[in-house]
Amino acid sequence: MDTSRYAELFLTESREHLSAINHALLEMEQNGGTADTVGALFRAVHTVKGMSATMGYHDVADLSHELETLLERVRRGDLAVTSPLMDVLFKAADTLESAIENAVADGPPVKIAKIIERLKAISTDTASGNGGNGGSAPRRTSGKAARQRAAKKAATPLSVPTVRADPGTIVKVTLVADTPLPGVRAVMVLSKIRALGQVVAVDPPEDDFGHDGFNGCFTCTMIGPALAPEIEQAVRSAGDVDTVQITGAPVLAARRGTTVLQAVGNEETGVKQQRHVRIDLRRLDSLMNLIGELVITRGRLFEIGRGLADPALDDSLAQASRLIGDLQDEIMTCRMVPVWQVFDRFPRLVRDAARTLGKDVTLEIEGKEIELDRSMLDEIGDPIVHLLRNAVDHGIETPDERTKQGKPAVGRLTLSAARDRSNVLIRVSDDGRGIDRGKVLRKARDTGLIDPATAELTDEELMRLISKPGFSTAEAVTEISGRGVGIDAVQNRVRALGGSVDIRTAPGRGTTVTARLPLTLAIMRALLARVANEVYAIPMAHVRETISLDGANVSTLQGKPVLLLREVVMPLVRLRDVVGLPGRVIEAGDDAEQAIVVELADKEVAVVVDQLPGQQEIVVKQFDGVRGGLNLFTGATILGDGAPALIVDVSSLF
Amino acid sequence: MLICDDAIFMRTMVGDILTQAGFEVVGEAETGLQAVEKYKQLRPDLVTMDIVMPDMGGIDAVREITKFDANAKILMCSAMGQQALVVEAIQAGAKDFVVKPFQPSRVLEAVQRVLG
Numbered sequence: 048m049d050t051s052r053y054a055e056l057f058l059t060e061s062r063e064h065l066s067a068i069n070h071a072l073l074e075m076e077q078n079g080g081t082a083d084t085v086g087a088l089f090r091a092v093h094t095v096k097g098m099s100a101t102m103g104y105h106d107v108a109d110l111s112h113e114l115e116t117l118l119e120r121v122r123r124g125d126l127a128v129t130s131p132l133m134d135v136l137f138k139a140a141d142t143l144e145s146a147i148e149n150a151v152a153d154g155p156p157v158k159i160a161k162i163i164e165r166l167k168a169i170s171t172d173t174a175s176g177n178g179g180n181g182g183s184a185p186r187r188t189s190g191k192a193a194r195q196r197a198a199k200k201a202a203t204p205l206s207v208p209t210v211r212a213d214p215g216t217i218v219k220v221t222l223v224a225d226t227p228l229p230g231v232r233a234v235m236v237l238s239k240i241r242a243l244g245q246v247v248a249v250d251p252p253e254d255d256f257g258h259d260g261f262n263g264c265f266t267c268t269m270i271g272p273a274l275a276p277e278i279e280q281a282v283r284s285a286g287d288v289d290t291v292q293i294t295g296a297p298v299l300a301a302r303r304g305t306t307v308l309q310a311v312g313n314e315e316t317g318v319k320q321q322r323h324v325r326i327d328l329r330r331l332d333s334l335m336n337l338i339g340e341l342v343i344t345r346g347r348l349f350e351i352g353r354g355l356a357d358p359a360l361d362d363s364l365a366q367a368s369r370l371i372g373d374l375q376d377e378i379m380t381c382r383m384v385p386v387w388q389v390f391d392r393f394p395r396l397v398r399d400a401a402r403t404l405g406k407d408v409t410l411e412i413e414g415k416e417i418e419l420d421r422s423m424l425d426e427i428g429d430p431i432v433h434l435l436r437n438a439v440d441h442g443i444e445t446p447d448e449r450t451k452q453g454k455p456a457v458g459r460l461t462l463s464a465a466r467d468r469s470n471v472l473i474r475v476s477d478d479g480r481g482i483d484r485g486k487v488l489r490k491a492r493d494t495g496l497i498d499p500a501t502a503e504l505t506d507e508e509l510m511r512l513i514s515k516p517g518f519s520t521a522e523a524v525t526e527i528s529g530r531g532v533g534i535d536a537v538q539n540r541v542r543a544l545g546g547s548v549d550i551r552t553a554p555g556r557g558t559t560v561t562a563r564l565p566l567t568l569a570i571m572r573a574l575l576a577r578v579a580n581e582v583y584a585i586p587m588a589h590v591r592e593t594i595s596l597d598g599a600n601v602s603t604l605q606g607k608p609v610l611l612l613r614e615v616v617m618p619l620v621r622l623r624d625v626v627g628l629p630g631r632v633i634e635a636g637d638d639a640e641q642a643i644v645v646e647l648a649d650k651e652v653a654v655v656v657d658q659l660p661g662q663q664e665i666v667v668k669q670f671d672g673v674r675g676g677l678n679l680f681t682g683a684t685i686l687g688d689g690a691p692a693l694i695v696d697v698s699s700l701f
Numbered sequence: 702m703l704i705c706d707d708a709i710f711m712r713t714m715v716g717d718i719l720t721q722a723g724f725e726v727v728g729e730a731e732t733g734l735q736a737v738e739k740y741k742q743l744r745p746d747l748v749t750m751d752i753v754m755p756d757m758g759g760i761d762a763v764r765e766i767t768k769f770d771a772n773a774k775i776l777m778c779s780a781m782g783q784q785a786l787v788v789e790a791i792q793a794g795a796k797d798f799v800v801k802p803f804q805p806s807r808v809l810e811a812v813q814r815v816l817g
Contacts, residue, residue, distance in 0.1 A: 090754070097711065100780065100801050286810070
């Protein structure tokens with residue numbers, strides 16, 4: 048069957064289960080594996096196994112099967128939760144994750160043989176140690192099932208043929224060759240036969256049905272009045288029966304009374320409305336797009352309305368406008384997803400980072416339920432990872448150091464999300480050593496980044512300095528956060544999303560970094576810039592100021608035009624040249640050219656345009672770009688007057 | 702039809718198989734407890750039941766449902782390697798079983814068998 052259309056659903060759900068697996072593993076490491084934790088872990092792995100087998104992802108299925116086998120032993124208490132065991136489990140979970148991602152993406156196969164071997168080694172090691180199942184293949188038998196079977200066995204020793212005067216009816220059943228779980232099917236067949244009479248012997252014994260060697264063929268002896276056709280019908284009703292041979296059945300017998308099956312009444316089965324539906328993300332994107340265009344049309348209608356000055360039209364427009372606004376809010380809400388969908392993988396990440404660095408850190412997560420636009424949520428994961436790694440690496444001290452300073456040995460790291468009007472604040476806060484202002488100040492003075500006379504740094508100046516690319520006070524390069532280029536990467540990313548970053552730090556008490564993000568990426572505020580007859584949109588998040596070039600201090604440095612603005616020299620770029628429009632012939636009476644000071648990661652560039660028609664909320668439409676064309680734009684939008692405008696990729700200007 | 706599985710993926714797939722064959726899916730359950738509750742509420746003609754689910758496993762759910770309705774028609778959905786559990790489920794009152802990975806033809810065969 049074609050499973051490809053389920054791939055996305057499979058991936059989404061598998062990720063949820065992987066997250067559950069990681070959580071359970073972390074919990075297990077801490078509490079030694081309570082029944083609840085191991086149970087949850089087992090269920091998650093088991094579900095992944097079932098799903099991946101259905102999708103035909105054999106690597107994933109095999110790996111989860113081995114993992115499940117091992118967990119089953121842990122669940123039964125055969126296997127103690129030890130640090131080496133946890134390491135293997137964590138490793139297996141990681142491999143499982145890459146195997147899943149790869150299977151869905153159809154990427155190169157992930158090497159799973161090694162980890163499977165390690166899992167197997169642990170499984171079998173203790174198996175022989177416990178002498179549990181001896182030579183037979185490990186059977187997944189719950190204690191209850193085993194007990195029940197034992198009880199039944201004691202009551203009717205089925206495997207021992209009973210010598211009787213009545214030889215009984217011998218029924219030989221062969222199941223269809225490729226039937227799944229033949230043992231179970233055989234049990235079902237047997238229970239059908241039992242409904243017709245007393246089964247006195249089964250060969251091979253019923254208990255062997257579950258063994259790998261069972262080939263789906265068995266013979267049983269029953270005593271009862273049932274006729275051969277009756278028996279055959281009963282046997283076949285169990286399903287997957289190939290042949291039935293019946294010998295010695297009574298030729299004539301009194302018909303047994305048939306049980307009248309009670310009809311299952313379902314008159315009152317009112318179809319209950321499901322309260323949730325799953326919607327393809329692309330549908331929501333296109334809804335968002337449509338509502339965006341509706342918002343634009345609304346603007347146009349208003350303009351027309353103003354010209355006509357008809358009170359009745361104005362009323363209807365106001366009404367329509369409110370409805371469009373409500374609709375926009377509703378659709379925005381549909382696209383919102385709780386941040387835990389991304390936050391959920393961080394406890395594991397912090398644990399791993401802390402372990403590598405020999406630190407002890409607990410991560411607290413607040414505001415998990417806060418919601419953010421799906422598109423935004425996908426983008427903020429990496430910056431947060433950066434911040435968390437930074438905090439564990441540079442912020443939080445080693446347990447020794449902390450104890451010496453009278454702090455608790457375990458460092459506290461908090462990740463929180465909070466709503467602030469139309470923004471979401473994501474905050475990473477640690478109780479570590481804080482940023483050494485003295486050190487930053489010295490380094491900034493040494494490298495000439497600030498006035499040598501500066502005696503103290505404000506938080507803003509500090510932020511500005513540490514977000515300079517390559518500015519780092521870290522002495523050593525570590526595996527965890529590299530050279531400390533974290534902050535500028537974070538800032539660039541957050542800026543690109545239309546947000547801002549702010550930092551607060553106190554020596555000895557820790558550092559808090561706050562990223563302020565808009566709720567969505569789909570709508571942003573942009574400055575409109577006109578060049579010749581074309582209008583371009585520049586995201587406001589990058590615009591620092593605009594000036595008229597008339598009388599501005601423009602000169603040339605090393606053959607390139609520069610703008611000197613309040614003693615800062617910045618490159619001067621003509622948007623006209625960048626987009627490849629012909630040069631402008633300035634005529635008398637033309638307005639002076641305008642310059643937009645655009646900033647990115649503390650670098651500035653002055654962009655020269657003809658006119659600045661204003662700023663407005665724009666609806667961002669994804670943009671595939673032209674093949675072989677310039678990589679200058681991040682998307683496109685439709686303006687209030689219906690004209691299209693390209694959205695300038697600010698980073699391409701530098 | 703009532704579909705009980707903790708994985709949406711599985712519910713969707715089983716649901717599609719059944720719907721395409723002309724059956725109507727009247728409800729879904731994610732846990733054993735939900736399965737029992739929904740069974741009582743919806744009285745479906747047939748229940749597909751996963752074995753491993755949170756809260757209450759499929760086997761206990763089978764017990765509860767058959768306690769409520771001795772003629773309940775329950776089809777177990779099992780993964781490979783759950784032989785003993787499937788036997789337990791059958792003994793608890795389930796009427797038949799299918800094994801993941803599902804082949805639509807097998808699922809429908811089993812459904813027909815159970816519906817008799």
